[in-house]
Amino acid sequence: MRRRLAAGNWKMNGTGAALSELDTLTATHPSPTVDILICPPATLIHQAAQAVQGSGVAIGGQDCHAEVSGAHTGDLSAEMLKDAGATSVIVGHSERREDHGEKDDDIRAKARAAMNAGLTAIICVGESLEQREAANTLDIIGGQLSGSIPDLATGENLVVAYEPIWAIGTGKVPTLEEIGEVHDFIRARLDRRFGEGVGRSVRLLYGGSVKPDNAAEIFGVSNVDGALVGGASLKARDFSGIISALEQA
Template identity: 85%
Template sequence: MRRKLAAGNWKMNGTGAALSELEALAKGHPAPAVDILICPPATLLNRAAQALSGASIAVGGQDCHADASGAHTGDISAGMLKDAGATAVILGHSERREDHGERNEDVRAKARAAMDAGLTAVICVGESLAQREAANTLDIIGGQLSGSIPDQSTGENLVVAYEPIWAIGTGKVPTLEQIGEVHDFIRARLERRFGAGVGRSVRLLYGGSVKPDNAAGIFGVPNVDGALVGGASLKAADFAPIIAALENA
């Protein structure tokens, strides 16, 4: 049985003052029925891990380099994230793919490094509005899955997050039927590549304008095992009802 996961991506938001939100979140969820993961900016990662020490909330990074070390000014390795207290790392987010030109093979190399370091790789896939309107969604997703996911993936070290680019931070959300179609497609692809055991054990998240008022409906879609939440994860008061909806799904 896949344990559901509520993951929060803080993106480039938050300073030390934001740690109080983590403390409030931990206080409100002392024994959650789902896994909770918060991915703050790298500057807060270690302090977040310390603030959540003893709590049932994990912390993760937002990116990592494919190399274990070296002359890569400004980059952070998977081992460094692990050392700072991370248990997971988001990879291949559309903002990384678009803003930094990351290709599927780059994401794959980073995911391999993350897994080798003992981190869970949360690999993001998603189509643009133009690709959706051209009915190319499944082709795009299929290419991202085959190109971005390493062969060493298992249900323990891989999470796949479907985030339609046109829904991220826009308030636009795909229909439940559209979400279900993509999640069913991802599940089938994983089962075909890795076998039924691994393919059925990988958790699939939906991300893109998830809010307290639409979370319950999204979590009722088959093969949606949770959410990767952006802006609504910055405040405990906003993230808590999303977690509650997932616990009740």
Template identity: 75%
Template sequence: MRRKLAAGNWKMNGTSTSLAELEALAQAHPAPSVDVLICPPATLIDRAARILRESSVATGGQDCHSEMTGAHTGDISAEMLRDAGATAVILGHSERRADHGETDERVRAKARAALQAGLIAVICVGESLAEREAANTLDIIGGQLSGSIPDLVTGEQLVVAYEPIWAIGTGKVPEINEIGEVHEFIRARLERRFGAGVGRSVRLLYGGSVKPSNAAEIFAVPEVDGALVGGASLKASDFSPIITALEAA
């Protein structure tokens, strides 16, 4: 059975005062029946991991370099994330692809580094509004899956997050049947490429304007194993009901 996952991506938000939200979240969910992951900015990872060390909430990073060490000013390696206390890292988020020109090949190289460091790779895929309107969604998703995921991976090492770019931070959410179609497509592709064992064990998350008011409906969709949550993960009072909804799904 795949253990469901509620993952929070703080993006470029959060300072020292934000760490109190982690304490509140851990206190609200001392023994959740789902996995909970918070990915704060790199400046907070070490402190977040220390705060959450005795809790059931894990800490992750938002990106890593494809090399373990080297002359890469301003970058952070997967090994450094692991050393700081992270257990997972988000890779290929659409904001990284758009803002930094990250290609599928680049995401795959980063994923290899994450796996080598012992991190869970949370690989993001998703289409733009133009691609959705042109009925190219599944072609785009299929290409991203093929190009971004390394060949040698287990279900325990990989999480795939479907985040339609046009739904991120906009308040717009695809129709439930559209979410289901993409998740079923991703599952079938993973099974075809890696076999039923690995393909069925990879957790699939939905991301894009997930909030307490729509979480239960989204989590009822077949093949949705949880969510990658942006803004609603910044406050324990907003993220906690989403975790509760996932536990009830």
């Protein structure tokens, strides 16, 4: 059975004062029945990892470089993230694809670096509103899956997050049928490429305006193993409601 995962992406939010939210989160969920992951800004990873030590909460990064080291000013390698206390790293988020021009090849290289460093790569895929309205969603997702996932992926080192770009931070959410269609499609693609053993063990997350009041119905959809949450993960009380919904799903 795949263990469900509630992952929070703090994006470019939070200074040291925000670590108190982790204290609240670990106190509220001392023995969670799902995996909980918080991906804070890189400046907080080491402190966050220390703050949650011994709890049911893990810490991840929001991006990594494809190289182990070198002349890459401002970048962080997967090894550096792991050394700071991260267990996972998000790669290929739509904000990285759009703001930094990252392509599938770049994301595959970053994911490979993460896996080689012993991190779980959370690879994001998703379509724009224009692509959704043109009925190109599955073609776009299929291309991103083929181009972004390295061949060394397993159920232990890969998580796939479906995040429709038009639903991120907008309050808009796809219908449950639309979410289910994409998640079933992703599962089938993973089964076909890696075999059912690996394909069935990879966790699939949904992301895009997930909140405590809509989480339960989303978690009831086929092949949704959890969520990658943005804004609602910044406050422990909001994220706790999503975690509880996942535990009860």
